[in-house]
Amino acid sequence: MRIVALAGGIGGARFLRGLLAAVGPQDEITVIGNTGDDIHLYGLKVCPDLDTVMYTLGGGIHEEQGWGRTDETWSIKAEMQEYGVGPEWFGLGDRDFATHLVRSQMLTAGYSLSQVTEALCVRWKPGVRLLPMSDDRVETHVRITDEQGTRAIHFQEYWVKLHAAVDAEAIIPVGADTAKPAPGVLEAIADADVILLPPSNPVVSIGTILSVPGIREAVAAAPAPVVGLSPIIGGAPVRGMADKVLAAVGVEATAEAVALDYGSALIDGWLVDTADQDSVAAVEAAGIACRAVPLLMTDVEATAEMARAALALAEQVRT
Numbered sequence: 001m002r003i004v005a006l007a008g009g010i011g012g013a014r015f016l017r018g019l020l021a022a023v024g025p026q027d028e029i030t031v032i033g034n035t036g037d038d039i040h041l042y043g044l045k046v047c048p049d050l051d052t053v054m055y056t057l058g059g060g061i062h063e064e065q066g067w068g069r070t071d072e073t074w075s076i077k078a079e080m081q082e083y084g085v086g087p088e089w090f091g092l093g094d095r096d097f098a099t100h101l102v103r104s105q106m107l108t109a110g111y112s113l114s115q116v117t118e119a120l121c122v123r124w125k126p127g128v129r130l131l132p133m134s135d136d137r138v139e140t141h142v143r144i145t146d147e148q149g150t151r152a153i154h155f156q157e158y159w160v161k162l163h164a165a166v167d168a169e170a171i172i173p174v175g176a177d178t179a180k181p182a183p184g185v186l187e188a189i190a191d192a193d194v195i196l197l198p199p200s201n202p203v204v205s206i207g208t209i210l211s212v213p214g215i216r217e218a219v220a221a222a223p224a225p226v227v228g229l230s231p232i233i234g235g236a237p238v239r240g241m242a243d244k245v246l247a248a249v250g251v252e253a254t255a256e257a258v259a260l261d262y263g264s265a266l267i268d269g270w271l272v273d274t275a276d277q278d279s280v281a282a283v284e285a286a287g288i289a290c291r292a293v294p295l296l297m298t299d300v301e302a303t304a305e306m307a308r309a310a311l312a313l314a315e316q317v318r319t
């Protein structure tokens, strides 16, 4: 079976680990990763979501944190601080730096982000084909109003520095309108037997991937069933601050509202947590097959069970 998953960072990566545990060696998984969270720091290109998927599936992730490398050290960051060079709010560890150095060196030499990602994965062997959504630069910015006035800031500044404590007024995937899907992305979607939307952030992760011209259209037109898993349980994000960015696009932070926002033109099936059993009927009334199953990714086996439920729902809605 050829499975395509659109994935953001921590939630997407943890779901993919469960998916890998649920499928067999004959199944092929292609992950289309969000690059809207990418940031240029110290002249280096940092791709948080691609790296989180790569490290999580490759066994190099800092488990508790969910991002960055295990057994990390922080000498470079400390040295930069001695020079007064920031940003001090973004934690790039020494081991992680090596990834950004290799990536940036290859990009400077003329390789595309997809080629670089493939090269990095030779080391990490994530067990999936990891494709960036685009080789073109896309950067999610967030419009806020604070004591400095109204301005657009980089998503990482909003998320990590401000902890999404200020209301997001708009989410702008800068560059997305002219970006092209990376090589292999549209083909993987068209050839897929199942397309999954993991419980990643529907706005800044999945939404950004879908904002690359051609990707949403390809998913909607794909012959494969499309099944999503709610990142919202009981009216709150399982982790992260998805409610903040959902408000910016006028979507309530409920499992039902997120499903309806994706809409029946895009998704055929939707999994909500058992806590949201009451929303099943409304989602089904919108033309989306819906089941309530446990959606807390407490460990790999619980997550594998979620993946099995998503694949089972895909079979039920397959036409």
Ligand code: FO1
Pocket (backbone or CB within 6 Å): 008, 009, 010, 037, 046, 047, 048, 049, 051, 052, 067, 068, 089, 090, 091, 092, 096, 156, 159, 160
């Ligand atoms: N998240 C944080 O909360 N604080 C950090 O300092 C931080 C650094 C960081 C460095 C590399 C990387 O790959 C991810 C990092 N993240 C950090 C996670 C990241 O900001 C977000 O969780 C994702 O972009 C959202 O998917």
